[in-house]
Amino acid sequence: MAFLVGADCLDEMIASLRSNGRTVIGPAVRDGVITHDQIESASELPLGWTEDQDGGRYRLVPTGTDERFAFSSPSTSWKRFLIPERTLLLRARRSNGTVAVVEPEPEAPSVAFFGIRSCDLVALGILDRVFLDSDATDPTYAARRPDVFIVAVGCNRPGNTCFCASMNTGPTPTSGYDLVVRELHSEEGTEYLVDVGSERGADLLAGLASRPAHEGDLQRADRAHETAVASMGRELRQDYVPLAALDPDHPRWDDVAERCLACGNCTMVCPTCFCSTTEESTDLSGTEAERWRVWDSCFSLDFTHLHGGSVRTSTKSRYRQWLLHKLVTWQDQFDTSGCVGCGRCITWCPVGIDLTAEIAALAVPAAATDLGGRDV
Numbered sequence: 001m002a003f004l005v006g007a008d009c010l011d012e013m014i015a016s017l018r019s020n021g022r023t024v025i026g027p028a029v030r031d032g033v034i035t036h037d038q039i040e041s042a043s044e045l046p047l048g049w050t051e052d053q054d055g056g057r058y059r060l061v062p063t064g065t066d067e068r069f070a071f072s073s074p075s076t077s078w079k080r081f082l083i084p085e086r087t088l089l090l091r092a093r094r095s096n097g098t099v100a101v102v103e104p105e106p107e108a109p110s111v112a113f114f115g116i117r118s119c120d121l122v123a124l125g126i127l128d129r130v131f132l133d134s135d136a137t138d139p140t141y142a143a144r145r146p147d148v149f150i151v152a153v154g155c156n157r158p159g160n161t162c163f164c165a166s167m168n169t170g171p172t173p174t175s176g177y178d179l180v181v182r183e184l185h186s187e188e189g190t191e192y193l194v195d196v197g198s199e200r201g202a203d204l205l206a207g208l209a210s211r212p213a214h215e216g217d218l219q220r221a222d223r224a225h226e227t228a229v230a231s232m233g234r235e236l237r238q239d240y241v242p243l244a245a246l247d248p249d250h251p252r253w254d255d256v257a258e259r260c261l262a263c264g265n266c267t268m269v270c271p272t273c274f275c276s277t278t279e280e281s282t283d284l285s286g287t288e289a290e291r292w293r294v295w296d297s298c299f300s301l302d303f304t305h306l307h308g309g310s311v312r313t314s315t316k317s318r319y320r321q322w323l324l325h326k327l328v329t330w331q332d333q334f335d336t337s338g339c340v341g342c343g344r345c346i347t348w349c350p351v352g353i354d355l356t357a358e359i360a361a362l363a364v365p366a367a368a369t370d371l372g373g374r375d376v
């Protein structure tokens with residue numbers, strides 16, 4: 001059963017979560033972008049802001065409205081709150097001829113994700129498969145993830161780089177949340193349709209001022225969903241994806257390698273990329289050492305370093321591995337695509353490489369491709 005609440009209720013939700021000891025992470029404007037950060041009240045949500053996103057381009061744009069969720073994919077994903085950029089794995093100390101090794105207990109902060117979009121929620125489900133539902137459960141992820149309180153939000157204004165509708169991952173969250181909020185904006189003002197996804201979500205909502213939603217409220221939310229689907233900036237044709245995997249000698253791989261800087265930005269911003277490496281360091285006296293897990297990227301030369309050198313020495317081989325791993329071999333490994341259509345890798349690629357365009361170009365005969373690749 002859905003309920004309708006006013007804007008004040010968002011503040012009450014955040015206050016209630018905080019009074020239960022949770023740190024609330026939500027979308028906020030920081031340093032000229034919308035990102036995820038700790039928030040203390042609804043006044044920190046991006047009231048009146050949306051963005052202009054395109055390949056290699058991001059600008060904040062005022063909406064002139066009182067909408068709080070009028071943006072699409074924030075610049076960062078939620079993964080850094082579950083698999084931090086740097087995690088201390090062990091600390092060793094040598095003393096009197098013996099070495100004592102301490103493995104720190106993983107931190108288990110009590111947090112709420114407030115305002116997570118459907119694509120990012122599906123991405124969390126993919127990370128769950130990798131880090132929880134496998135033979136090698138990750139202790140850091142396992143300590144943080146199960147208790148996270150999720151307040152999802154429907155996406156009304158997809159960005160120009162979004163394609164979740166073609167990935168069947170959005171724009172309206174369908175599961176995996178405690179509460180889901182859908183912003184209903186009109187000239188009379190902005191209200192929020194709230195649906196419950198769990199017992200603890202119901203408990204939170206029960207303490208807040210709300211009324212049962214009317215049929216008209218549900219119809220407004222459905223119209224907002226349909227408008228969002230119709231305004232997706234891009235699409236990834238699923239029937240093109242397997243075709244793109246077929247030809248390792250396709251000239252498009254050389255073409256994209258000419259443009260790709262192998263900077264790894266696309267993997268850092270991606271909500272499902274999770275690769276890491278380990279770094280070890282010692283102090284100058286050689287008595288203490290630490291081992292850290294740090295984010296890594298399959299675009300770095302050392303990522304495939306075995307004895308004697310790297311396996312993938314060319315940018316062409318690294319781009320091909322990234323794209324086909326995301327879209328094809330993840331299916332074999334995890335029974336899901338590694339892409340949820342959030343569009344971040346397109347927006348934050350410094351040269352605007354667009355995986356939807358690359359797949360479109362790779363999936364047709366070479367003679368029919370062009371550099372744009374989007375008209376095929």
Ligand code: SF4
Pocket residue numbers: 266269270271272273326338339340341342343344345346355
């Ligand atoms: S591959 Fe790109 S569009 Fe797909 S989930 Fe990752 S960042 Fe988003």
Ligand code: SF4
Pocket residue numbers: 259260261262263264265266267299348349350351352353
């Ligand atoms: S595709 Fe773009 S973001 Fe990714 S490594 Fe190449 S240049 Fe960097």
